[in-house]
Amino acid sequence: MKCRVCKSLAVISLPRHNSAFCKEHFFEFFYNQVKKAIKEFRMFRPSERILVCVSGGKDSLSLWHALTVLGYPADGLYIDLGIGGYSEKSKEMAEKMANLLGRRLIIVEFGREYAPVNVVAKRARRSECSACGTIKRYYFNRVALEEGYDVVATGHNLDDEAARLLGNILRWHIPFIAKQLPVLEEENELKKKVKPLCRLTEQEIAAYAFLNRISYIRDECPMSQDSTSLLYKRALNLIEAESPGTKHFFYLEFLKQRDIFSVSPTNHDRTGIKRCEICGSASQTDICSFCRLVSYLQPLKT
Amino acid sequence: MIKVVLHNGRTEEIEGPKQVRQILKELGILENTVLVARGEDLLTPDRIVQDGEIIELIPVISGGFL
Numbered sequence: 061m062k063c064r065v066c067k068s069l070a071v072i073s074l075p076r077h078n079s080a081f082c083k084e085h086f087f088e089f090f091y092n093q094v095k096k097a098i099k100e101f102r103m104f105r106p107s108e109r110i111l112v113c114v115s116g117g118k119d120s121l122s123l124w125h126a127l128t129v130l131g132y133p134a135d136g137l138y139i140d141l142g143i144g145g146y147s148e149k150s151k152e153m154a155e156k157m158a159n160l161l162g163r164r165l166i167i168v169e170f171g172r173e174y175a176p177v178n179v180v181a182k183r184a185r186r187s188e189c190s191a192c193g194t195i196k197r198y199y200f201n202r203v204a205l206e207e208g209y210d211v212v213a214t215g216h217n218l219d220d221e222a223a224r225l226l227g228n229i230l231r232w233h234i235p236f237i238a239k240q241l242p243v244l245e246e247e248n249e250l251k252k253k254v255k256p257l258c259r260l261t262e263q264e265i266a267a268y269a270f271l272n273r274i275s276y277i278r279d280e281c282p283m284s285q286d287s288t289s290l291l292y293k294r295a296l297n298l299i300e301a302e303s304p305g306t307k308h309f310f311y312l313e314f315l316k317q318r319d320i321f322s323v324s325p326t327n328h329d330r331t332g333i334k335r336c337e338i339c340g341s342a343s344q345t346d347i348c349s350f351c352r353l354v355s356y357l358q359p360l361k362t
Numbered sequence: 363m364i365k366v367v368l369h370n371g372r373t374e375e376i377e378g379p380k381q382v383r384q385i386l387k388e389l390g391i392l393e394n395t396v397l398v399a400r401g402e403d404l405l406t407p408d409r410i411v412q413d414g415e416i417i418e419l420i421p422v423i424s425g426g427f428l
Contacts (some may be wrong), residue, residue, distance in 0.1 A: 061406040061407075061408050068417055070406050071403065071405075071406070072404060072406065073393075073407055073408075075394075080406060118422075118424070119424065152365055202376075228428075261394070261422075262423055262424065263397065263422045264413070266397050266420060266422035267404060270399065270404060270420065278369065278420065278421070280423075280424065281424075284424075290423065297392050297394050301392050301393065301394055354421055
């Protein structure tokens, strides 16, 4: 295959765009997609302080790298969940990227301070992925507030968002569907959250990481191997293989037409925010979901 | 034979020369779920791999939502 732009040998084929690109023009395509997402959804300006949530995986590290290249100075936040060797290795990748970019990396030692996420999940009778999500969302917001960041950026990509949309539609979780946006505006001490990679697939992001020689943890999180998100991704990839562009159309067209899912306020809205009676952070209930989760550890601490 | 290095450390041997697309098909792997690398190069599905060459399949799917 030849690069669509310069006709030299292509390094990646993008059937959804009926294109192929050489390394140089793939980077151009990649940065254009990030810039388009930032502009289209009014994510942030270069003058704003951005906190990138890094897991040590390809998506978050590529996001941090790309934002820096594009002139958005961003710092990183890594949350150590105490998943043995996996956490150690992923933290090392995050530290390596911080050194490469010359940016600050904030590390939260959740596993050491409380307990490994699998222990927390077991105590609370929740799935590991659910507990992990609660912990991460809590620290993303808390650290951004405490350290004065304007916006929190995550490495969610087109596959993540399309799979989540499919899952929400299969269960008709209308309030979740209505809130599934690449930007959640700041409100009531909940910092603005953005997903600048929402126009790029996992394969494109993995290619970006590979071609930039970004070291990332390739192993799947041992806790997420049976997650339903992987099932939905497999289903979408099967469809995509037969009908390129479906995934892109499914998610990006949803964003254009999402008003049809508008719903009356529910407990998933950011309105009606209270203050958690334990930690004092913004919460929709008297005790925030993080404090509720770690409260199951109390017997362990005594 | 072409040596195919898989993510889990396993290797497969496939008779060459063969297009990347055909190699993936024989292994039952969707093109959109991996990168195919030969050394420091990425190979598109139409590229031909010769006997004696080594390629690596790098999975691109990560799981879990925040």
